[in-house]
Structures are given as C-alpha cells and as structure tokens.
Amino acid sequence: MADIVLETRGVTMRFGGVNAVDGVDFSLRRDELRCLIGPNGAGKSTFFKCLAGMLTPSAGEILIDGQETTGWHPHEIARLGIGIKTQVPSVMDGLSVRENIWLAALRVLGRQGADGAVADALERLDLGDLAARPVGRLAHGERQRVELGIVIAARPWLVLLDEPAAGMTADEIERLAAVIAEIGRQAAIIIVEHDMQFIRAIARTVTVFAQGRILMEDHVDAVMADPRVRDIYLGKKG
Amino acid sequence: MDLATVLIVEIFYSIAVLVVISAGLAVVFGMMRVINLAHGEFMMAGGYATIVAVNAGINIYVAMLIVAPLVVGLIGLVVERLVIRHLYGRLVDTMLASWGLSLVMIGLATMIFGNTTTGISPPIAGFAIGGYQVNGYNFFIIVVAALLLVAMYALLAGTRAGLVARGTMQRADMAAALGYSPDRVYMVTFFCGSALSGLAGGLLAPLVGLVPTTGGTYIAKAFITVISGGASIIVGLLSSATLFGLVSQLFTFAASPVVGEVALLVAAVVLLRLLPQGITGRFFRGRL
C-alpha cells in the first residue's frame, strides 16, 4: 500500500441532475505515468479538477499520499508537492516568462534557491530566449511550455497535467514527450490527453473514461486494440 | 387590524418601488452584462421629462408612461452609440464611463434646471382604509410594477424579438451567424433598459422632490437589488426586491427609516456573503 500515492474511492461529481463523474475508484502508484483518455464529456476533465481541488466532489473521497484531501483548496493540494497544469494555458499574461516560473519556484525553494530552479526549468523547456518576454505575447504552444515550466520549477513529486499537448506543433510535442519522460523519473504523473500518438509516445498504462465511469484500465496497446474503446471514440465523436 | 393592512400595503408598495427603480438596470445588466451607473440619472431625466411635459399641458399619465420612457430611451440610444458601444465586454470600463456620464448628466441638469427642488402632484387622491388614510398613488405604483414584470416576461419569453435578444446575449457569434446583428440587438436592448429607467423616473416624479442629484438616492439601491438578484432578470429582480422591500419596510415601521435603510444594506451584505452569485445563482437557476 505504501506504493499507492493517489487513490479515489467512489468519487462522484453531480451537476444539476447529471453525474459527470460517477463513483470512480482510481489509484496511482509511485513513479507511475498514467494517461486518462475518453471522448468529450466522459468526465475525465471533471475528475481531474476534483483531484486538483478545483471542484469539490459531491460524494466520495480522495487520498493523496495517504491523506484525505477531499474538499481541499487548490493551494493546499499544491502545497503537498503536487504540480498542476490546467487545460487552457493558465499563466500570468502580464508577467515575463522568467517571473512566471520564478514565482512557482519561490514558494518551494525560497529566494535563494529560486533562481537556480528557474534557470534549470528555462533550459529544460528551451525557453531561455523567451525569458524576458511577457507571456501574454507568446504563441499558444509556447505558453503551454511556460506552464510546464511553472509546474516543474516547484520540483513536484506528483504531477497532474490536463492536455499538455493541445495546440502544440509536432516538433513541440516530441520535445514535450521527452520532458515528460524526464519528469517521470522523479515524479508520478497523471495526464489527461486526446492525442493518441502522444499517448503512445509516453504512456504505459491508460485509464479510459466513458459516461463518468472508468471503462477499462490497461496497457496502451491493449486499450488501442479494444473494440469498446473504438466504439466510444468512433460512435460518439464521429 | 387596519394598521396591519396599511403595513401590508406599504410593504407591497416598497417592493414595487424597488422593482420599478431596478428594472432598467436589471435589463441592461442581465442581458448585456453592462452595469449602467448613470441609471439613477436616467431616472432623474425621466422625472424632468415628465415635469416639463406636464407643465407644457400634456396629460400626466401620457407624460409619465410615454413621454418619459421615450425621451430617456433616446438619451440611452445616444449614450450607447457614443460611449457604451466602444466598451462592450469591459464590465468595469462601462461602469466607470457610465459613472462619468452620470456626473455629466447631473451637471447638465443643474445648468438647465438649477438645483431648486421641483415636482408635480400625484394624480390620484388618497383614500381611507379603516381609520387610516393611504396614498392612492401607491396602488398605482404597485399595479404598474406588476404589469411591468408580466410584460417583461412576455416579451422575453414569448416573442421573437425576446428570443433573438436572449440568443444574442448568450452567443453573439451564433446570433450573428444566423443573420441577427448583435450590434443592433445591443442597441435596442440598451434603448429598452433606458426607457425603463425613464419610466421609473416618470412614475416617481409625483412622489418625490426632484433635483439633479436625485439619481444618487436610487442608484445604490437599484444596483444592490439587481446584483443580489443574480443572473436571472425577472425572477432575480422580483425575489431580491421582495426580500429587501420586506426587510426595509418592517424595520422602518418598527424603528425608523434609517434603521430600515441600514437593515436593507446589512441584508444585502449577508445575502451576498451566503450566496455569492446572488439569489438566482443558487435558486431558480436558468429561469428568466
């Protein structure tokens, strides 16, 4: 059990009369990299928001590192050492790339350690040239990278990423896969993702969501081969 | 017993007044997400329009119910074209610009009419409930407020124009794709909201002494009523007006007008603390 770093029991999120997430039991091992996939409306993003503290589940509980975090605020969850990246690039547009990343590092490492972590993150994400630019003026993919920089600069041991590859060029996706693989060496990762190619490039185990529940959980190749998965993607998404 | 009846009439009246003074602001805020801080001055303009019209020999009901809304609607149209149009989607900027506008209107009214209090007399005589005399005009306001709510509901829910307007507010791009010009819809909506403000000014003109700064008395109350109501225009307006009307009138009667006003304000603070999205953010969701 010491192996399990994140666990949910019967997590349910109700909006009006609809259960967007419906009794999800989920667990993640230390150093595991897990992808959550599923068609639009399957509940994976809502589930992600419950994990990140951006939504409070209507029922069920969430345990992170053995600690119950149900109903915690995002900042409290982040303080456990968890890096979170949301779906739409969430960055401070008015501040420079450097400042964005520095703020993340500052909380964890203090003023002394922050500068080093910033330099490190800038280098790993190849943002060095953009460091002084205000984030609001960057392209979409670049902003995604800045947000990743924010996440890794805080040296998390568990990373939650919601569609990190959205809007990136093929080139960028390739680099992203490398960065994620590198993060994966020090941290467990949960990625919500659409891009199957990207998932193949990074993932081992994949959890498939459909209609608010977990449809199946298996190795990426097995999932891709499963007819049910094809059905929900083809049937629902056309 | 008579006193209780009188008190109930006063409560209904006070709810009706809140509905009347907030309707214009509610439409503009609810439909367009524009907070028109010149709303009180629009009312003031409606009041002056009514008084000028009555003094010019026009029938008082025509002046209140037709002249005032028309005049203020037209003022609103000009304001929308000149100022508000440039600021859609910038909530705070529209708030500030309309605040500036309210100062301009106060200044203009002062230069035109002077600061001397003016007014006209109510056209309806008082009558007795048991041993008490009540203001007959109060009933008129209650009836008008009720009709106003029904008419707004019918217009928004039952007519094509209402549907187009609501559609545009939800998804301006979609409405545009369907061939409705959002620009025009905004313009018409702002005209209607302004006309409602004018109507409120006209209706209250016989009750209160009018000075150019009269608007300030109403804007805060209207603002609080609309925001506390939340996203739904009609249900929100009615529910918060009912709550605040009841609270303020009961406290006024039990203690004094100051206590009544402070009770209203405290109720607003408590309400917003408990229901940060306003009443209809929690209850009656998705209604009009």
Place this chain on the structure above:
Amino acid sequence: MSGRPDIGATLAVLVVFTLLALVAPAVLETYTLTILLIYGLLAMSLGLVWGFGGILCFGQAAFYGLGAYSYAIAAINLGESTLPFVLGIVVPFLFAGVLGAMMFYGRLSDVYLGVITLVVTLIFFKFMNSTAGPEYAIGQARLGGFNGIPGYQTLNVPGDPDAYIFGDDFYYLVVAIVLVVYALLRWLLASPFGRVAVAIRENEARVELMGYDARLRKTALFAVGGAVAGLAGTLFANWAEIVTPGLFSLGQSAEIIIWCIVGGLGTLVGPFVGAMLLGYLKFALGQQALIDNTLVLGLVLVLSVLLLPRGVVPTLGQWAGLARRRRPRRAPRRRLRPARGGADG
C-alpha cells in the same frame, strides 16, 4: 525577482518628488499642497489595491473616513495626538482586514466585491449621518451626525500637546510621510509578497495551483490599502480640523476611482499624480462659475475611459519611451475575471 531596476526608478521618483515638494511652495500655498498630497496618498491606496491587486474597491472612502473619525474621536478623548494618529491607521487596517477576509474567504466574484464595498461605505455614511443625537458618543466625543466632529486636538509633537504641528510644518511632515509610504509600498511590491499579489491579479487560479493562498494575500493587500487610506484620512482630519460623514460618501469613493483611472493604474505614481491634478482642477473650478464642476469631472472621466484606457502617467511614459526601459508590462487591466463556478454546470 531582481528588484533592481525598480530600485533605480523608485529612487528617481523619490528624488524628483522631494525636489518638487521643496520648490512647490513658491507656486502654491502649502495648505493647498498639503491637501493635494493627502488626496495623492489616498489615490495611492486604491492604486495599490486595484492596480496591483486587481481588487476594485468601491469603498476606499470607508477606510479614509474611518481613519479620520478614529483620529478625531481618539484625539478628543486623549487630548494628545500620538496614539490617535496610530489608531487612525490601525483601525482602518483592522477593519479592512476583517472585511477583506469576509469577502475573499467567501470567494466573492469581482462585481459582488464591488457591491459589498459600496454597501459597507453606504452603511457608514448612513450611520454617521444619523448620529446627531446626544446618545451617540464615544467617550467624550459626540459623533455629531451630519455636522460631523469639530474641535479636536490636532497634531502635536509627540508628548507635548501644546506644540502643534500645523501650517508649513504640517506640509513638510506630509511630504515626508508620502515619501516614506511610497518607498514602503515600492518595497512591498518588490518583495515576494508583492510579486505574488501581482500574479494573483494576473491569474488567481494559477497562483493557487502554485500553492499560494490567494485569499490570505488578497486580504493582507486589502488591509494595507485600508491602512494607507486610513493614514490619508488621519492627515485630512488634521488638515481640515473637522470630520464629516461626507468623507464616507459615494461621491468621495467615486473621486478616488476617477483619480486612479485618469492617473493610470498599475503604477503608484499615476494615481498620485491623477489625484493632485484633479484635486487642483476642482479647486480651480471652485473659483469660477461659468461651467458646472460636476460636468467637467464627468467629462474627464468619460473621455479618459474612452481615450486613455491606461491613464495619463502610463500613456505619457509610453510616449516618452520610458516603457521600453522598464519591463514591458501589459496594459494594467480593468477587466474582470469571469465569475468562478457556474460555467461548469
């Protein structure tokens, strides 16, 4: 991080301000200058909360008035000005802290925040206006209702109630206070706390996801803004020698907001300059009867929203090419974040 470019700019501002403050009495009377500086300080308090914290407060006048009243009431009871002076800052600071905690921990969205601050100001205004009766007294101080409180001990050299600080001395004291407050606020903004506060303005959700408690920080910033406004109120009480409920009026709140807009948000100098310019304009207009003053103020506000969305000082700065030298900060925003929640349903 590197607060260094700011240090240079801050020092430059301090030096220029000091020089101007020393030259100014040759042009204008010191009592006019004093009140203009007090307005500037008040504008700076909102400039801090709004321009850097992204918190639009419609009720900055509440803290201003509270500072003035706290000072006046304490001064009547104590007869010596040192402790009242401190209370004039501490009381609004605490009040803003409590009010801020209530709002930010309640996660009120911005429009509602505006309403609450407005309503609280109105409550003060209405309450203070209805305290004319003899039953409203704190110690020996009658609240006085609409007429306010006159005749309290004004500022004296600490410990010596007969050594009044007034006239030119008071002016130089206010100059010194403005310098200190400006330097302190600059330091605060350059500190990690200030950086995070600005980041919250830019993207509160992101800052929370970084593990910062935005509620606490917004509350703290709001309280600091309240303290500065309270200080301005305290100084006003000493300048005017009377405090009235008008300090709490919506008109007063409106004026502060107008100063900030005209001067420019996102800087401390902007609101300060805006307040001094418009304050002077108001006095100048008081000496003519041609145009209604309200009209002029209104026009200034409408036109500056339409034509100078960044305000005078940042726009001038841009023209002068100053903007390039500093970090190219985006136009300080007056837009509101979309309301939280709701949209998910």
Place this chain on the structure above:
Amino acid sequence: MTSRREFLAGSAALAASGLFAAVPGARAADPIKFGSILDMSGIFDAYGKPMDMAMRLAIDEINAAGGLLDRPVEVTAYDTQSDMALYTQFGQQLARRDKVDVVHGGILSASREAIRQTLRKSEVLYFYNVLYEGGVCDRNLFVTGVTPAQQVEIVVPAAIKKWGPKIYILAADYNYGQITARWMQKYAAEAGGEVVRTDFFPLDVADFGSTIAKIQSAAPDIVVSALVGGAHLSFYRQWAAAGMKPKIPMASTTLGVGNEHKVLTAEEGDGILVAYNYSPEIASPANERFLKGWTDKYGDTSLIHEIAVSNYQGVHVWAEGVRKAGTLDRDAVIAALTQGLSIDGPGGMVAIDPKTHHAVLDVHLMEFAGQKLKVLESFAQRQPVDTQGVCDLVANPDDNTQYEIKI
C-alpha cells in the same frame, strides 16, 4: 434707475456718520477685501446662489454710495460646491492668501464649523448669515439669521392655540433638527401642549409612507416639521397625496427657507404655518427698496428667500459696523457692532445682541397661501434667547464653544 438712486441716497444717509469719519488718506484707493464663501453648485446651491446674489447686491449698494471709509469694497468669492472639504480649503485661502478683511458665508452648520476656527485663529471677522440651531459662542463670529427660539417661540404656541395641544414632531436628523425639536418640546409644554412623538429623518430619506401611517395611529392635533432639503420635500407631497392635509394641520420651522412654497402646489402648501424674519410680502419701505434693487440687478425676484435676505442684512450690518468704527481693525469693528448698532433691513430692524453676537430681529408669523408667504402677525425685535441662555461674551470674551442647549 431713478428709484435705485433714491434708494442709494437712502443708504448713503444711513451711512453718513461713517462716511465723514476720519480715514487715514494714504490707503484710500486700496479696495477693502470682502470674502464670501458659499455653495453655489452642488446640492445646496438652491440656498447658496441667491445668497451670493444678495451679497453682491448689498456690496453694489455700498460701493454706489461711495464704498466704506472712502474705499471701494471688492468681493473675493469662492464656490464650495457643497463639499465640506472645500470650506476648509477656501477658508484658509481667504484668511492666509487673500488676507480679506471680513468673511461672510457658510450655509450648513458643518460648513460654518469647518471655517470658524481658522478665521478665529487668523483674526478675520466672520459673519454667518443663516437660520441655524443656535448656541455658537465666539467673539469673532456674528450671526444674523434667526435661531430656533426666535421662531419656535412664535410658531408653536400659535399652532397650539389655533389647532389643539397634541403635537407630532418630524425633524431632520442632524444638529439643527435635534436641537430645534428640543425647543419645540419646551415651547409646546409652556403653551400647554403635549408632544406625542418625535421622529428624526436623515437628509436623504424620501419615502414617508410608513411615517404617515404612524402619524395617523398617534392621531395628533398638529404636525410640526423641521425637515430639511429636497428629499424631505417629498413628505409634504406624500402627505397631501394621502389626503391627510385637511385632517391634520401643519407648522414648520424650515419649510419656505429654500422657497419650498413655490415648489409645492397651492393645494399641497396652503395653510402651513411658519415663522421667519422675511417674506417678500412684507410691506415696508426697506423691503420695497430691496425688491426694487434686486429687480434692477437681476430681474426675477422669485429666487429671493429667507437666508438670501439674512445674507444681505448681514453684509449691511457689517458695513454699518465698519462705518461706525471708522476703521477695519477687527476689535474696533466688533466694539462698534456691539454698541447698539442697527440697520433697517427688508425683514425689519436688525440689531446685534452684545452678549451673544447674534441678531435681534423681527419675526413674522406667516402661512402659505397660493404659493406665497402671507404675513399673519409680526413680532418686533425678538431676542436670541436660546443662545443668551448659555453664552455671555461680555463676561467671557474668550469663549469658543458651540453650546448644546439643555432644556
């Protein structure tokens, strides 16, 4: 024009003693600096604008008669925009920069208190020419408006005699209303009346529905009001609209000061009992001259109201004081003013009570009739007994307090 000359000749005759007094010749050309500070815009401008007009009329008359001490009088006027902070500002400006010889002005009590200390400290003589709550005791200050005792002592007993003993008081919730309400209670008791209830209203209350119901359940014989300002005017309108006017009669100490009788219709206003120093209907040569002068200068006389006339009289009282003193020296002028000086103003004779520096003046009981103030009865030379009860500047020249009158 001829008539104006006649009037001016009259003024000159009145001023004769001053004109022939010896004046140091060297500064004869320097104008005397007259400071005025009034709300000429903002919510109180209905009070302030006519006051400013009246002041300028008085100064024109003085200058046309050759000025004071052979020097012309020059006005420095500030508009305080109904903003109390500007009073402090302009008060200091008048005293320190403009270095005026006298300041007339202030409308609300708060505005007076905002400048009174400044002017006292800088030894600039101050005239406050407005109807107010009474009780200010300051050697540097002269008050030429009526105070509650002067009005209430007349209007309340008259109302009780006319209508009955039970009184319901409505008053504005600030110093003036609070203090005046206490005077009403005192004079009601003395006249055998009984106050059934007193309600105070903040200045911005405009909805009196509940109040009207409350008054009815108390069933008084008379309603006496000391309501103030535009919002409160709604009361009279709502009262009439509820059909209460024929049922319970009304008296007031404030209605009409801002020309409210011209705003209310005759049906709403007729029969309301008031007592003031001035009505345009007063038939006296001084008032005819005043109205004539006003018409010549401004045309329309409809703006004239009680405190505009107080201001006009205040300026003439000061001028008379300067003439008598033969100098602008503050202490000499104060001495002259307190030694039995009087002028014949539009509202009747105005003298200064040496103990309080408040005016002794004629008070007229009037009623609203057809949007006019019809004079019913005149009471000559009423003393400011309210302030006299607490203030004696002859005995305590250094007094500097606003007394709350204990009753």
